[in-house]
Amino acid sequence: MTISSQFPLLTKSNHVITSPKDQSYNCIAWSLKFNACWFWPSAFPAYWPIPHNGQATLATFSAMYAHYGYTLTASFTYQPNFARIAVYVLNGKITHAAYQVNEVMWASKLGSEEDILHELHALDGPTYGQPLHFFEKLV
Amino acid sequence: MVLTSESRFETNSNTFNSFSRIRNQIASYSVSRSSGFTNTINTEKLLTQLFVDTRYTSDPSEISSHPNFTLIISQGKSANPELLEQINEYPMICCLLLQRINPDNQFEVSPMGGLRDLVSKWKEWAKSKNDDF
Numbered sequence: 001m002t003i004s005s006q007f008p009l010l011t012k013s014n015h016v017i018t019s020p021k022d023q024s025y026n027c028i029a030w031s032l033k034f035n036a037c038w039f040w041p042s043a044f045p046a047y048w049p050i051p052h053n054g055q056a057t058l059a060t061f062s063a064m065y066a067h068y069g070y071t072l073t074a075s076f077t078y079q080p081n082f083a084r085i086a087v088y089v090l091n092g093k094i095t096h097a098a099y100q101v102n103e104v105m106w107a108s109k110l111g112s113e114e115d116i117l118h119e120l121h122a123l124d125g126p127t128y129g130q131p132l133h134f135f136e137k138l139v
Numbered sequence: 140m141v142l143t144s145e146s147r148f149e150t151n152s153n154t155f156n157s158f159s160r161i162r163n164q165i166a167s168y169s170v171s172r173s174s175g176f177t178n179t180i181n182t183e184k185l186l187t188q189l190f191v192d193t194r195y196t197s198d199p200s201e202i203s204s205h206p207n208f209t210l211i212i213s214q215g216k217s218a219n220p221e222l223l224e225q226i227n228e229y230p231m232i233c234c235l236l237l238q239r240i241n242p243d244n245q246f247e248v249s250p251m252g253g254l255r256d257l258v259s260k261w262k263e264w265a266k267s268k269n270d271d272f
Binding site: 044 | 190193197228230231253254255257
């Protein structure tokens with residue numbers, strides 16, 4: 001299972017690796033810039049900051065991001081005064097999240113692997129699906 | 140030969156070290172001939188494949204529903220040494236497995252730094268148990 005088969009749109013020119021591999025945290029934690037815990041609505045050792053029903057639904061994620069001040073939005077155009085998060089969905093299931101860095105790049109933690117900077121759609125494909133939901137907060 | 144208390148201590152210490160070395164050699168030979176060694180190799184292979192297959196997922200249920208997860212669980216406590224050996228490399232997977240295999244071990248850790256704290260707790264536990272799995 002190579003990275004190119006998992007992420008066929010990821011190329012040398014549209015991403016850069018920004019950290020070593022680390023299984024101590026995951027993409028959802030990293031979308032909020034936490035790097036010491038594994039965010040998922042599931043039993044310990046996963047962590048979820050609010051009560052949950054164990055279902056990884058948009059409602060569960062919306063409530064979690066709302067806990068940190070984020071609301072759902074349709075916009076993903078870069079604005080320096082907004083922090084934005086993209087949530088990826090595959091076959092109706094939430095798979096991944098990334099935070100916006102600038103006009104072009106988003107920051108992701110690839111599961112247990114590295115952190116990368118990438119273009120929004122560079123991770124589209126059979127592993128994470130597509131970025132379907134966006135959250136934002138005024139900073 | 141006259142033994143001072145110091146040299147006697149040294150001799151005793153050397154004897155002890157030699158004895159320990161021989162004991163360890165016997166132990167490793169025994170382990171290499173036992174199914175435990177085979178288990179260790181299998182656990183390592185199963186763990187590596189489990190990691191490769193689930194390395195891009197965030198959902199712990201995808202990890203625990205992988206066939207290798209079930210196979211490692213079925214090894215019971217004999218999988219503990221290899222899981223503790225690999226816990227730095229695969230903290231999430233190893234902590235999930237160790238919790239299932241050793242349900243009596245409930246460590247209190249801070250939720251936000253949970254995984255790293257949990258790894259430390261398992262390592263402390265391993266140290267306290269030495270080879271006594």
